[in-house]
Amino acid sequence: MLARFLFLTLLTFLSACSQTPAPAEHKHESxxxxxxxxxxxxxxxxxxxxxxxxxxxxxxxxxxxxxxxxxxxxxxxxxxxxxxxxxxxxxxxxxxxxxxxxxxxxxxxxxxxxxxxxxxxxxxxxxxxxxxxxxxxxxxxxxxxxxxxxxxxxxxxxxxxxxxxxxxxxxxxxxxxxxxxxxxxxxxxxxxxxxxxxxxxxxxxxxxxxxxxxxxxxxxxxxxxxxxxxxxxxxxxxxxxxxxxxxxxxxxxxxxxxxxxxxxxxxxxxxxxxxxxxxxxxxxxxxxxxxxxxxxxxxxxxxxxxxxxxxxxxxxSLGADGIYEWRADLIYGVQFTVRELTRRFIDVEAQDIAKQWRQYTSLPLTDEQLTMITDAQHDRDSLYWVLNQLINDATRTGWTxxxxxxxxxxxxxxxxxxxxxxxxxxxxxxxxxxxxxxxxxxxxx
Ligand SMILES: [Zn+2]
CATH class of the missing domain: 3.40.720.10 (Alkaline Phosphatase, subunit A)
Structure with missing residues (x-):
């Protein structure tokens, strides 16, 4: 076993010596x-x-x-x-x-x-x-x-x-x-x-x-x-x-x-x-x-x-919920991070939400989605995840x-x-x- 190891080491050493270094080394150096x-x-x-x-x-x-x-x-x-x-x-x-x-x-x-x-x-x-x-x-x-x-x-x-x-x-x-x-x-x-x-x-x-x-x-x-x-x-x-x-x-x-x-x-x-x-x-x-x-x-x-x-x-994930689509085009309409949107929407009156949502995200808002927002306004964290979901759903973006x-x-x-x-x-x-x-x-x- 040892002899074989020594032989292989020697072989490696010899073959290293016998290589013509010029082209490879020159290329490496440059x-x-x-x-x-x-x-x-x-x-x-x-x-x-x-x-x-x-x-x-x-x-x-x-x-x-x-x-x-x-x-x-x-x-x-x-x-x-x-x-x-x-x-x-x-x-x-x-x-x-x-x-x-x-x-x-x-x-x-x-x-x-x-x-x-x-x-x-x-x-x-x-x-x-x-x-x-x-x-x-x-x-x-x-x-x-x-x-x-x-x-x-x-x-x-x-x-x-x-x-x-x-x-x-x-x-x-x-x-x-x-x-x-x-x-x-x-x-x-x-x-x-x-x-x-x-x-x-x-x-x-x-x-x-x-x-x-x-x-x-x-x-x-x-x-x-x-x-x-x-x-x-x-x-x-x-x-x-x-x-x-x-x-x-x-x-x-x-x-x-x-x-x-x-x-x-x-x-x-x-x-x-x-x-x-x-x-x-x-x-x-x-x-x-x-x-x-x-x-x-x-x-x-x-x-x-x-x-x-x-x-x-x-x-x-680009595509989500079993739907064969990723709407990269809709991302451009979103003007702020979800954190900033949350800050802006926490105190907005219900009747102004849909208009401001369109203004800040260019995304439509259904009555059901409007209710999701108003229901979450009591708590910054809940509101964050609602607004986040609206954008991820619209663009078919997934996260695990x-x-x-x-x-x-x-x-x-x-x-x-x-x-x-x-x-x-x-x-x-x-x-x-x-x-x-x-x-x-x-x-x-
Ligand atoms: Zn990290």
Whole structure:
């Protein structure tokens, strides 16, 4: 047995030696990216990409054609965490993506013993590369947190924010760019991290106007107290695209390249809310940020763009109740998230409900449905689920859970090194391969 093992090992060694390295190695070397843009659609199962394709076709009155997501699709990834559940949360999955190591649900880049696991942003900093995070949630929410902090629980959001400042690599602060929400975790009674970052030379913005004026890294922008407003409820077409453009502008001059993580955070929040109009507008926000990243790769071919999700949220189904139809066209009439509609309808007089419902959703309202609304107005939660059901029924949208599912998620890749992200993989493979590419690129410089 041992002899056979040794023989096979020797054989492998010999065959490795006898390979002619020239063409393969040369090709491999030329595809090591100097810059990496890693985009994560939180909760973005492949069903969300399908839904967005039909939604976009209806909105633009065009025939169905591949979206930016479809054009970049290269593979699929499993997402199971390192416990018995199979269904991951964002913390465990983000840890897998940011470190290449699986852990338990709720963990922010720590292992089962709660010991820290090195992240790709810390690795980038150690190797002399710049790095940044952009998110439409709080920048210290689970997904971005796993790239910069270590904690046994994603809920310890103040301690996670502290790590963004306190963790040093070779004496240096780790993040060069941080854009998103979460101001209340950075300016607190016990600590003012904004002032601490500014004292270390960070430019700071707390409005979109100020964001546009940032002109060098390092920089911090905290654009909301918690998460940014839902795209559907506000004026900007794509806040994530604005932040991504600015992050690329500030990181781009770095002589040794950069690693940027961009999260479309709230696709997941819409999934938890079982809110299809919310989900499609967040998918659009993320798609426009991807367009910006892809244009950057076209202009800078030594850049890898890799896109995936941490898990699927909601068990979204396009078609429901045995009816062979999905009415993507009706989603466009819905002007607000169901949460915002609930806020608006809680006190509306019965005689005004039908008119306002048409105004806010472009959907008809039967007498029976009107009664459902008035019967639920005593309680915000009941009203929420009635309004939610009216929109899901009209559009034939199904959901199986208000949590996550174990469904595989899409992998999209473009640019230098994209060929390493094809076929089926696991989420730790994505993290590991990116970290190998960061190492390989730094060792060539
Ligand atoms: Zn979630």
């Amino acid at each position: 595809t090591e990216p100097r810059n990496i843009i890693f985009m994560i659609g939180d909760g973005m199962g492949s069903n969300y990409l399908t839904a967005y394709r039909y939604y976009l076709a209806e909105g633009q009155h065009q025939q169905i054609k591949p979206t930016i997501y479809d054009q970049l699709w290269t593979g699929m990834s499993s997402t199971w965490p390192d416990d018995q559940t199979l269904v991951t949360d964002s913390a465990a999955s983000a840890t897998a993506l940011a470190t290449g190591v699986k852990t338990f649900n709720a963990a922010i880049s720590v292992d089962q013993q709660h010991l820290p696991i090195g992240t790709m942003m810390q690795q980038a900093k150690r190797l002399g590369k710049a790095n940044g995070i952009v998110a439409s949630s709080q920048i210290n929410h689970a997904t971005p947190a796993a790239f910069l902090a270590h904690n046994k629980s994603r809920r310890n959001m103040d301690a996670i924010a502290d790590h963004y400042f306190d963790i040093r690599i070779d004496g240096q602060l780790v993040p060069d760019v941080m854009f998103g929400g979460g101001l209340r975790h950075f300016i607190r009674d016990d600590r003012n991290l904004v002032a601490e970052f500014q004292a270390e030379g960070y430019q700071y913005a707390d409005s979109w106007q100020q964001l546009s004026q940032l002109n060098r890294a390092p920089a911090l922008a905290l654009l909301a107290d918690s998460g940014l407003p839902s795209v559907l409820n506000q004026e900007l077409e794509s806040p994530l695209q604005l932040m991504t453009e600015k992050a690329l502008e500030l990181l781009s001059p770095h002589p040794q390249g950069f690693v940027l993580m961009v999260e479309g955070s709230q696709i997941d929040w819409c999934g938890h809310a079982n809110d299809i109009a919310c989900a499609m507008t967040e998918m659009h926000d993320f798609a426009l940020a991807i367009e910006t990243a892809k244009a950057y790769v076209d202009a800078n071919p030594d850049t890898l763009l890799i896109i995936t999700a941490d898990h699927e949220t909601g068990g979204l 859970t208000t949590g996550h599912t174990a469904a595989d998620v899409p992998v999209l890749a473009y640019g230098a090194g994209a060929e390493q992200f094809t076929g089926f993989m696991d989420n730790i493979d994505i993290g590991k391969r990116i970290m190998q590419l960061i190492d390989a690129s730094a060792s060539r410089q």
